[in-house]
Amino acid sequence: MAEQTPVEKIPTVIADNVDIVYRVNGTGAGRGTATAALNRILRRKQAEKAAGVRKVHAVKKVSFVAYRGEAIGLIGTNGSGKSTLLKAVAGLLPVESGHIHTDGQPSLLGVNAALMSDLTGERNVFLGGLAMGMSREQIKERYQDIVDFSGINEKGDFITLPMRTYSSGMAARLRFSIAAAKDHDVLLIDEALATGDRSFQKRSEARIRELRQHAGTVFLVSHNNKSIRDTCERVLWLERGELRMDGPTEEVMKEYEAFTGDKKPAPKKPAPKAGAAKVNTPQPAAPKEPLPS
Amino acid sequence: MSQVLHTPPPTQAPATEDLAALAARHGLSVSGARPSLPEYVGQLWARRHFIGAFATAKLTAQYSQAKLGQVWQVMTPLLNAAVYYFIFGVLLGTKHNVPDYVPFLVTGVFIWTFTQSSIMAGTRAISGNLGLVRALHFPRAALPISFALQQLQQLLFSMAALVVILLCFGVPVAASWVLAIPALVLQFTFNAGVSMIVARLGAKTPDIAQLMPFVLRTWMYVSGVMWSIDKLTRKEPHIVRVLLELNPAAVYIDLMRFALIDSFDGASLPPHVWAAAVGWALLAGIGGFIYFWKAEETYGRG
Numbered sequence: 001m002a003e004q005t006p007v008e009k010i011p012t013v014i015a016d017n018v019d020i021v022y023r024v025n026g027t028g029a030g031r032g033t034a035t036a037a038l039n040r041i042l043r044r045k046q047a048e049k050a051a052g053v054r055k056v057h058a059v060k061k062v063s064f065v066a067y068r069g070e071a072i073g074l075i076g077t078n079g080s081g082k083s084t085l086l087k088a089v090a091g092l093l094p095v096e097s098g099h100i101h102t103d104g105q106p107s108l109l110g111v112n113a114a115l116m117s118d119l120t121g122e123r124n125v126f127l128g129g130l131a132m133g134m135s136r137e138q139i140k141e142r143y144q145d146i147v148d149f150s151g152i153n154e155k156g157d158f159i160t161l162p163m164r165t166y167s168s169g170m171a172a173r174l175r176f177s178i179a180a181a182k183d184h185d186v187l188l189i190d191e192a193l194a195t196g197d198r199s200f201q202k203r204s205e206a207r208i209r210e211l212r213q214h215a216g217t218v219f220l221v222s223h224n225n226k227s228i229r230d231t232c233e234r235v236l237w238l239e240r241g242e243l244r245m246d247g248p249t250e251e252v253m254k255e256y257e258a259f260t261g262d263k264k265p266a267p268k269k270p271a272p273k274a275g276a277a278k279v280n281t282p283q284p285a286a287p288k289e290p291l292p293s
Numbered sequence: 294m295s296q297v298l299h300t301p302p303p304t305q306a307p308a309t310e311d312l313a314a315l316a317a318r319h320g321l322s323v324s325g326a327r328p329s330l331p332e333y334v335g336q337l338w339a340r341r342h343f344i345g346a347f348a349t350a351k352l353t354a355q356y357s358q359a360k361l362g363q364v365w366q367v368m369t370p371l372l373n374a375a376v377y378y379f380i381f382g383v384l385l386g387t388k389h390n391v392p393d394y395v396p397f398l399v400t401g402v403f404i405w406t407f408t409q410s411s412i413m414a415g416t417r418a419i420s421g422n423l424g425l426v427r428a429l430h431f432p433r434a435a436l437p438i439s440f441a442l443q444q445l446q447q448l449l450f451s452m453a454a455l456v457v458i459l460l461c462f463g464v465p466v467a468a469s470w471v472l473a474i475p476a477l478v479l480q481f482t483f484n485a486g487v488s489m490i491v492a493r494l495g496a497k498t499p500d501i502a503q504l505m506p507f508v509l510r511t512w513m514y515v516s517g518v519m520w521s522i523d524k525l526t527r528k529e530p531h532i533v534r535v536l537l538e539l540n541p542a543a544v545y546i547d548l549m550r551f552a553l554i555d556s557f558d559g560a561s562l563p564p565h566v567w568a569a570a571v572g573w574a575l576l577a578g579i580g581g582f583i584y585f586w587k588a589e590e591t592y593g594r595g
Contacts, residue, residue, distance in 0.1 A: 011319055016312040063312060091325030092427050092593060100324040101316035105430055114347075114425055118354035127350050130343035131429055162357065 012186050012216040013066040013089055013106065017098035020059040020084055020241075058084040060241040061098070066186075068103075071208070071218040073232035073249065075225075075256055081241040082221045086188045089219065103216065104185030107132065109176075117164040121152055121174055124163055128178040142181050149207070150177035151200060173200055180207050187211055188219045205230055225253060327590040328432075330583070336432045344435050348442035370406065370451035374399040374458075381519040390524050392556040396459050400553060401518040403455055404546045407448045408484050409509050414440035415488025416505050419496035419592050426593035433592045434585050437488040445481050455553070464554055472552035479574040480545040486577030489585035496592050516542035523561050538563035541573040 059081040066072055074082045087093040089100055090108045114131035115124045125146055129139035150173045152158045152166075163171055189208070208231055212218045222228050228235065228249065235252040237245040239259075245252045328336060337344075356365040382394055391397050418437040419426060426433060452473075460466075495501045515537060522543060526534045537543060548570055550557040563569075 011315060011321065014312050014316045014321060016316070065312065065315065087427065089324060091430065094325060094590060099313065099316075101313075101321035102324045103319065103321050106324065107430060108428055114429060116350055116354045118357040119350055123350060123353075127343075127346050130340075130346050131425075131431065133340065133343075133431065136342055 010068045010103070010216075011065050012068050012103040013064075013219075014101040015062055015064050015085075015089070015098070016101070018059055018062045018085070018088065018100055019057070019096040019098055020081070020088055020093060021096040022056040022058055022084075024054045024056060058241050059088070059238075062238070062241075062243045063098075064236060064243065064246055066217045066219070068216045069212065070234055071212050071220065071232045073228040073235040074219060074221045074238060075223075075228060075235055075252070076238035076244075077260065080238045082238050083190055085238065086190055086219060086221055089186070090188055102186060106186035106188055107182075107184045109179045109184075109187055109189040115163060115175065115178075117171075118162055120162055121147075121159040121166070124174070125159075125178055128175075129181065132179070132182050134182055139181075146177045146181050149180075149203065150174045169197065176204060180204070180211065183214045184211065184216075186217045186219070188221075190221045201227070225257065229253065325590055327586075330586060333432055333434075333586050333589070337434055337438075340431050340435050343431065344439045344442060347435070347439045348446060351440070351443045352446050366447065366450040367454045370403055371454050373406065374402050377402050377519055391521050393462060393464060393554050395462050396455075396464050396554050397521070397550060397557065398519055399455055399458050400550050401546050403448065403451045404480070404549050405513055405516060405518045405542060406451070407444055407480065408487075408542055408545070409513065410447070411441045411444045411484035411488050412491055412509060413502075413505060414444065415491045416495035416502040418488065418492040420499045420502070423593055433589055434489060434582065437492040437585070438485050441481060441485040441488050444484070445477070448477070459553060464556075467555055469552050469555075473549060476545060476548040476552055476570065479548075479570045482574040482578040483541055483545070484577075486574075486579070486581030489581040490577075493585050493588050496588070512540075512542060516540055516546060518542075518546065521561070522547075523563075535563075538566075539569055541569075541577070544569045544573060 062085060074086065076082050084093065086108065088095055089102065090106045091100075091102070092108070114128050116127070119127070125143060126136070126139055129142075130136070147153055147159055150170075152170055152174055158166065158170065163174070166174070187208075205227065208218060208220070218231075220228065220231055232249050235245075235247065235249045235256075236243060237252050237256055245255060327333075352366075353363075356362055359365055361368070378395060378398055382398060415437045418440050419433060422436055425436075491501060491505070517537070522534070522537050526537060538547075544563075544566055547557075547562055548566060551559070551562050551566075
C-alpha cells in the first residue's frame, strides 16, 4: 500500500489490525450474587465465562492510516465501537491485539471530567488548561480568547460564577472552548459539535478547521450527518466493531444513509462503488459475539 | 477531498508488515505504552502546576456549598478534637498521667487525620476519577499525589487552629517549632507513597475502599493518638514497645509533639526516631511510586 502513497503525505495515526475487548465483571449468570463473586475470585483464569465475566468484543480487526491535514469522520450506529476506537487511539484504552502507532500524543477533546461545578468558570479555565498540559503562562495568554469564544460573558459577567449556576448549554460551550484552546497533534472529538446554539456550532466548526491547519489530524465522532459533511473529507464507517467502509465523505455517507434509512433489510455487503472507496466486507471468520446495544 | 482518494482502505492480510514498517519509517510511537521511569518523573514534573491546582480546587470546592464556607476548614478539625477530648480525656480519663493533655491529644488527632485521609483519598484516587483518567492524558500518579497535597493543605489550616490551642493552654513558643517543617515534609512523602500503593490496589479492586476504614481505625488505636505509648507500655515486653514505637504513624505523631509541646521532651521520644521517620518516608515514597508506575498503562481499563 505504501507505493501508492505520495512521499509528502505523512501518516499521523496508523491502526494495525486492532482488536479491543472489554471485560465486564458481575454480568451474565448469577450477576452480583455472593456466590458468583466468590466463584470469580477462586477460579480467576480457568473459567472467566462461568464466573460471570463477559467479554465484549467492541472493535474487531480495524486497520487504517490517517495522514496529516485530514479530518476524518467516524460514523456508525450506536454501540458500533466508535468511541472505543477513539479512546484506544488516544492511548486511554489498551488494545487486545494489534497496534496503534501515533505521531505525538493524540488527545481527546474533552475536559469536562477535570472541571468542578462548584468552582467559578474562571478557575475552571485554568484547571482545565492545566489538566490538558498547558502551562500557566499559555493559559493566561489565551484566557481572554477562551472566554470570548465561549460567549459566556455575552449575557453578563458569568465567568466569575460557579459553573453549577450555568445552563447546560453554557457549560457545554465553556467546556468546548477550554478543550479547543490547545493545539493538538492529533485531535479526537466525540460528539462535541452537537452542543450550543446554531451560532456557537458555526464557530466550533470554524475552530475545528483552524485546529486542523495548525495540528495534524482531526477525528470526529458524530451522529449528526451534517456536521460530518461540513467538517470531514474522509469517513470511516464502523458497524458492530468492524470497519465497514473507508473513503471520501460523500460516498460513505450515501451508503450509510441507505443503511440507516431502511433499517433491517440493509444489504450485508453493499455493492462496491466505482470510486476509490472500497467496501470492507465483514470477515467471515470474525467471532460473532452479541454486542450490547 | 482529492487527497483522500489515494488512501486505500486497509486490506487484511498483507497490511500487517506494511503498516508496522510505515509506522517505523515515520517514527511513530505505540499509543498508550508505559513510559520509562525517568520519562515518567519528567512528565510528572511537567504537570506539577496541575497537581497543585487540582488539590487547591478540590479543597475549595469541598465547602463551597456551606453557608459558613471556608470556616469549616478550621471548624472540622476543632470539632474532631473536641469529640476525642470529651471521650478520652473526660469520660475515660486517659489524661491522668499525660501533661498538657489537650495539646497532646489535638496534635495527635490532627497528624493522624492527615495520614488517614490521605490514604482514604488514595484508595479512590483512580477508581473515583475514572472519567478524568479516561478522558485526559497525564501521568496517573498526579492523582494520588494531588489528593495527598490536598490533605496537606487541609492540615495547614488545622495547624493554624492548633497554634491557637497551644497558646491558650500555655504552651510556650519555642525554637523547636521549626522542626515541625521537616516532620511534615517526611510525613507527606510517606502519605503520598502509601496513597499510591492503595491507589493501585483500589484501581484493580475497588472493594479496598470498603475495607480501608477498618484497617485505619485499628491503626489509629495502636498509634497512640489519644494515649501515650511511652507511659502505657512500661510494663509490656520490650518487643511490643519497639513495634508500637516504630509504627510510622506513631513516629510522625511523636515527632510533631516533640516539636510543638515543651513538656513532651526528648526522653519521651523513642530512640532513632528521625532515622525511622526518614526511613519510612523513603521506603513508602520511592517504593509506592515505583509500584504505582508499574501498572501505569492499565489504569482506567474497563
